[in-house]
Amino acid sequence: MNFAFLDRLRAWLPILIPLLLLGATYWLNQQITPEANKAAAPIRHDVDFVIENVTATNLNSQGQPRFNLAASKMWHYPDDNATYLQAPLLTSLNPDGSKVVTTAETGKTLNNGEEVFLYNNVKVVQTNLTTHSETILTTDYLHLLPKLNQADSNQAVTLSTPTTVVHAIGMNIDLTTRITQFLSNVKAVHAPIAR
Numbered sequence: 001m002n003f004a005f006l007d008r009l010r011a012w013l014p015i016l017i018p019l020l021l022l023g024a025t026y027w028l029n030q031q032i033t034p035e036a037n038k039a040a041a042p043i044r045h046d047v048d049f050v051i052e053n054v055t056a057t058n059l060n061s062q063g064q065p066r067f068n069l070a071a072s073k074m075w076h077y078p079d080d081n082a083t084y085l086q087a088p089l090l091t092s093l094n095p096d097g098s099k100v101v102t103t104a105e106t107g108k109t110l111n112n113g114e115e116v117f118l119y120n121n122v123k124v125v126q127t128n129l130t131t132h133s134e135t136i137l138t139t140d141y142l143h144l145l146p147k148l149n150q151a152d153s154n155q156a157v158t159l160s161t162p163t164t165v166v167h168a169i170g171m172n173i174d175l176t177t178r179i180t181q182f183l184s185n186v187k188a189v190h191a192p193i194a195r
Contacts, residue, residue, distance in 0.1 A: 043079050044079065045077055045079055045080075046077070046078075046079075047075045047076065047077060048076055048077070048078045049075065049076050050073065050074070050075045051073070051074045051075075052072065052073050052074075053072060053073075054070065054071050054073075054074045055068060055069070055070040056068070056069045056070075056113075057069075058113065058146065058147075064093075065093050066092070066093060066146070066147075067090060067091060067092045067093060067146050068090070068091045068093070069085075069088065069089075069090050069091075069109075069113070069116075070088070070089045070090075070091075071085040071086055071087055071088045071089070071107070072086050072087040073085070073086035073087070074086070081110070081111075081112075082108055082109070082110055083108065083109045083110075083113075084106070084107070084108050085106065085107035085108065085109070086105075086106060087103075087104075087105065087106075088102075088103070088104055088106070088107035088116075088118060089101070089102070089103050090102040090103075090116065090118075090144070090146070092146070092149075092175065096129065097129060098126065098127060098128070098129050099126075099127065100124060100125070100126045100175065101124070101125045101126075102118065102122070102123070102124045102125075102142070102144070103121075103122070103123050104118035104119060104120060104121060104122040104123070104142070105119065105120035105121050106118075106119045106120055107119065113146065114145065114146070114147060115143070115144070115145060116143070116144040116145075116146060117141075117142075117143055117144075118141070118142045118143075118144065119140065119141055120140055121138075121140070122137075122138065122139050122140060122141065122142045123136065123137070123138050124136070124137040124138075124142070124151075126178075131162075133161065133162045134161075134162075135159065135160070135161050136159070136160045136161075137157060137158070137159050137160075137173075138157070138158045138160075139153050139155050139156065139157040139158070140155050140156070141153050141154065141155040149174065149175040149176040150172070150173065150174055150175060151172075151173045151175060152170075152171065152172045152173070153170060153171055154169075154170045154183075155169070155170070156168070156169055157169070157170070157171050157182070159171075159180065163190060163191055163192060164188060164189065164190045164191075165188065165189045166182065166186065166187070166188040167185075167186070167187045167188075168182035168183065168184065168185055168186040168187070169183060169184045169185045170182070170183030170184055171183055
């Protein structure tokens, strides 16, 4: 047996153990944080789920339905947390029992449904429970904030009631007070109801 080799090994042993621990720590660190090395890689925009014929209900603090969202198809992208909708139908349920029904060809939600964007042939129908008359808003773009009961558009809009038709570019709506502010190029026609 070579005692000189063993003596040299014993002399290096106090240094060898920390070096092995240092190497193992470096290797473990590389296994735990591989993303730091891949930071320059582009983030992929891939769908992580698709649901067909979906319906979701949002509840208020008392547990009563505030609005329902339905769509023929819904798909989600995890990189920007955006959910896209085909043929969305949003029904807002007011405390007085009235409903506001909004439809569009396509839509998108952000921030877990706190923002809803509707595109192409957007139609909002509100029925007056007393007169059973309808107020109809049409546009090609509508931005909704369901929890705040607000909506806006920067596109051409048409608002129709039984007696009035308003055309404008852009608008803001407070759905609680039912006050609509038209932003520009406002043209209105009013025809009183014949008695």
